[in-house]
Amino acid sequence: MLSSVPILAIFTAVCGFVSNVAAVGPRHQLLSRNDVFNTDEQTYLWSHDSVRVFHDAPGMIWNKTLADAASSWANNCQIQHSDGTLLGGTPYGENIVAGSGVFGIADAIAQFTLDEADYDPSSPTYNHFTQVVWKASTQLGCAVTECPNVFGDVPANYYVCLYYPPGNVVGEASSNVFVGGL
Numbered sequence: 001m002l003s004s005v006p007i008l009a010i011f012t013a014v015c016g017f018v019s020n021v022a023a024v025g026p027r028h029q030l031l032s033r034n035d036v037f038n039t040d041e042q043t044y045l046w047s048h049d050s051v052r053v054f055h056d057a058p059g060m061i062w063n064k065t066l067a068d069a070a071s072s073w074a075n076n077c078q079i080q081h082s083d084g085t086l087l088g089g090t091p092y093g094e095n096i097v098a099g100s101g102v103f104g105i106a107d108a109i110a111q112f113t114l115d116e117a118d119y120d121p122s123s124p125t126y127n128h129f130t131q132v133v134w135k136a137s138t139q140l141g142c143a144v145t146e147c148p149n150v151f152g153d154v155p156a157n158y159y160v161c162l163y164y165p166p167g168n169v170v171g172e173a174s175s176n177v178f179v180g181g182l
Contacts, residue, residue: 040105041067044142044161047109048132055133056178063164066092066141070160077147077158086162093131093163098147098156105144108159124173134167135176 041062049059069086079098084091097111115129124130131137142161150156167176 040144043105044109044140047106048140051109051113052133055135057133057135057176058138060138060140063139063141063162066139066162066164067143068141070141070162071143071145074143074145074158074160077145077150079147079150079158082160090164091166093134093137093166093168095128095131095161095163096159098150098158100151100154100156103157105142105159108144108157109161112161119177119179121174121177121179124177126168126170126173130173130177131163131167133177134163135178136165136169136172137163137167139164 045060045062052059065087069092073082073086079096081094081096086092095112097108099107099111109132112128112132115127118125118127119129140161140163142159144157144159146155147158148155150158169176
């Protein structure tokens with residue numbers, strides 16, 4: 001019998017820390033908020049943007065290439081980072097989380113932002129929260145799949161979100177992560 005208590009695993013990464021990211025992005029199809037009719041896509045965007053607005057970061061746009069790569073990785077049900085292998089060498093940021101029970105998109109993105117209290121701009125660390133609010137990251141693609149036996153015999157929803165350009169670039173936190181709200 002499934003437990004009603006959620007079980008959670010959360011990870012973050014930038015696939016290879018980079019110092020100067022080239023402005024050339026992955027070949028992709030960009031969709032504006034007005035073009036997105038998929039409720040899941042809207043929920044991913046809203047869940048990110050509702051946090052980003054308090055950190056002087058612009059709204060994100062959906063990137064189908066990132067979403068397809070996130071889906072491909074999530075469908076493997078390996079609760080680990082892709083290590084930069086999904087876009088043929090193009091760098092991207094990545095947040096992953098798995099949770100059991102009722103664990104929807106907004107819950108997953110909320111887990112990413114729990115690291116906010118740990119962020120100190122005088123001594124920046126890079127975590128889930130910093131990737132979500134990273135000002136230079138403007139494109140998003142996410143996916144979810146249900147994976148069996150993630151937590152013993154308990155299935156879980158496994159979320160993968162990819163970001164472009166990647167956040168969490170060492171040495172660039174002061175110009176990309178703003179604290180203090182509106």
